[in-house]
Amino acid sequence: MLHEQYFMLHQKLAVNAPASMATEVTLEQIANTLYCSARNAKLVLRKLEEKEWIIWKAGRGRGIRSMLTFQADKEALLQEAAQQLTEKGEYKQAFELMRNYGEEIRTHESYVEWMNGHFGFCKEEKEGEEARDSLRLPVYRLIDTLDPAECYYSFPAHMIQQIFDRLVIYENATDQYLPAIAHHWENNNDATVWTFHLRKGILFHDGKELTADDVKFTMERLGRKRNRWILRELKNVEVVSPREVRFILNKPNRIFIRYLSATCMSIVPQHLLRFNEEQYWKLPVGTGPFQVEEWTEDRLSIRASPYYYQGRPHLDSVQIIFMPEDAEHSDVRWERLLQDSDPSDPTEEMSGMDTVESLNGCTTLITWNMRKPGPYQSIEFRRAFSLILNRSGMVRELGEYRLYPARGFLIDDGAPYHKDRFDPDLAKQLLQQSGYDGSPIRMGSLAHHMKDAEWVQNQCAAIGILLIICEEKMDTIHKPEVMSNMDCILQGLVLPGEEVCLIENYEQEDSVVKEFMDPSLHDWVKECIDDALASEECKERLNLLANIEERLREEAQVSFLIHSKFQAQLHSSYKGVVINNLGWLDFKQIWQV
Incomplete structure (x- = not known):
């Protein structure tokens, strides 16, 4: 790319040269800078001259050095190059260009x-098509899989819900089960036999019709995958x-129907998956409102399915653009994109704006690795660690979408009034009792939780706990070899369905809470879950599951940090915008006046 070759030369050869001032240079230096032969270096110089980006005067004769003058405005040229890459859909390359050559200039802001x-919204035009x-939309979250049976994170789960369907859907707002693939269902008295009638x-x-054989195939396949926990008692x-x-x-x-509304229970096609699973997941096929058009390392493109049984989406297509993780600090975020206002006019920016929020949110917590030796095997150490965390101060200092200090996995009506358990004096006493010798504590975290992790690190330093933050990526942090090396992990959990999500947290393979839990608790946790599932009353089920949470909290195996909310602002011309319980836009309903 000619732009990048110009930036490479400018970065290496114009370090101390004022703008538009000639620099002495040899052809050999230019070839070495561009990692090419002298012949190719001459070709590049000729092209740069034709663009009038440089002036090149080759030295003639022994001892006469060549002179190179940089003419083009680096900042303007860098933005132009980045925009060209972006228009072609090469977003990662655009940000890499900024990262490599945009330091110390303001190009990032204008870009x-x-x-x-x-x-945001746009009209896509292709020749011969309407x-x-x-x-x-830009995202900084990896879609490591679109396989419902292997899904772990909330964003891939959201995209799976656009492509696939479940037998039933649970609606949080009304506490109702809505027909989806199944239009009717019943169960026997002791809730051990459940029958579903398909549309x-x-x-x-x-184009192939879904049948009960696809449902059976889906469940049998799920029983061999990461999310098999949900079928533990399926005979x-x-x-x-x-x-x-x-x-x-x-x-x-009693809540098996709720299980069937989970994302991992999405129905997959037997006729496509049975014989060539690897090929199928390159362009997966479901029955959902959108079908996959393209899935590459740069983007996931989905388009409306015209034959969707619950009504065609208003949008024709959605493009999810995968941004580099190290660009997450920028202000390019989907929550700010549905705004038609003039950003230079603050009055216009606020007028005609609506705020949408989800009924659910995210809970941030730290889980201790009870399977690994370390100072935190002492309950006094873990309690000291928790007591030094001023969660109310964390909400005030870090702001953004952080709402309240957290006492448990789920946010409740009493969250604004819970007393924060912050006691630095007691924390120091407990730390001394624990016999902590100052050895470092390794805490794993993802890039988008680094503000929280660094805040915790500073709090720990105040009482002499040396906390080392280990930043991991979404596709590595749950690997056994990574988890086993961590003393604790700071993570954010999205729990869209109370009972099922709590159980998932305790039973899913690779769940940090499950994998780090004291192994002696596993059988007891399983008994609590089985008792809860056999209970007919929701309140009783939640109380039984709350026993697990209470024990983890009292033994300080988990330190709950804060609850945060999902929120976005949008221009009032956009209709049907809802943030679902996974924290994302429900694409099917969006339209524009």
Whole structure:
């Protein structure tokens, strides 16, 4: 790329030279800087001259050095290059260019401003096709999988819900189960047999009709995957007829229908997955409102399925652009993109704006690795660590979407009034009792939790705890070899469904809470869960599950930090915008006046 070659030369050869002043240089230096031969270096210089970006005067004769003058404005040229890459969809390369050559100049600010205009709603036009209403959004979260059976994080789960369907859907706002693939269901008295009747005419995106065989195949496959915890007590799945399927359980489960509304229970096509699973996941096919059009390392493009059984989406397509993780500090965020106001006019910016929030949010917590030796094996140390954390101060100091100090996994109506357990004097006493010798504590965290991690690090330093932050990526932090090396992990949990999500937290493979928990608690936790599932009353189920949380809190195996909310501002011309319980826009309903 000619732009980058100019920046490479400028960075190496114009370090101390004033603007537009000639620099003595040899052709050999230029070739070495560009990592090419002298012949190719001459070709590059000729092209740069044609662009009038440089003036090149080759030295003639022995002892006469060549002279190179940089003419182009580096800042303007850098933004131009980044914009060209962005227009081609090469976002990672654009930010890499900024990172490598944009230091100490203000290009990032103007580029971010331009980027915010590039994202959001747009009309996509292709030759011979009608213009499409498209939504283009930047994300800093990896989509490591679109397989419901392997999904762990909330954002991939959200995208899975756009592509696949479940038998039923649980609606938090109304506490109701809504028909989806199944239009009717019933269960026996002790909740060990559940029967579901499927709609007619539900088509996968390739045109093949979904049947009970696909449901059976999905469950049998799920039983061999990461999310198999959800089928721990499933004895058998029976295909009664092409549109009737029966689940037989070993033990009562009063909320099995809630299990079936979980993202990991999304129905996949037997005819495509059975024989070529690797090829299928390159461009997965479901029955959801959107079908996958393109999935690369730079983007995920989905388009509306015209035959969706619950009504075609208003949007024609959605493009999810994967931004570099190290660009997350920028102001390019989807929450700020649905705004038609003039950013230079503060009055216009506030007028005609609506705020949308989710009923759910994220809970940030620190979980101790009870399987690994270290000073934190002392309960006095863990309690001292928790007591030094001024959570109310954390909310005030870090702000943004942080709401309240957290006492548990779920936010409740009493969250604004809970007393923060902050006692630095007692923390110092407990730390001394623990016999802590000042050895370092390794805490793992993801990039988007680094502000929280650094705040915790500073609090610990105040009483002499040496905390080392180990920044990991989403595709590495749950690897066994990484987790086993961590003393604790700071993470954010999105728990969109109370009972099922709490159980998932204790049972899912690779869950930090489960994997770090004292192994002696596992059988007791399982008994608490089984008792809860057998209970007919929601309140009783939650109380039984609360026993697990209470023990983890009192033994300080988990230090809860804060609750935060999902929120976005948008221009009032956008309709149907809802932030779902996973913290993302429900793409199916969005439209614009």
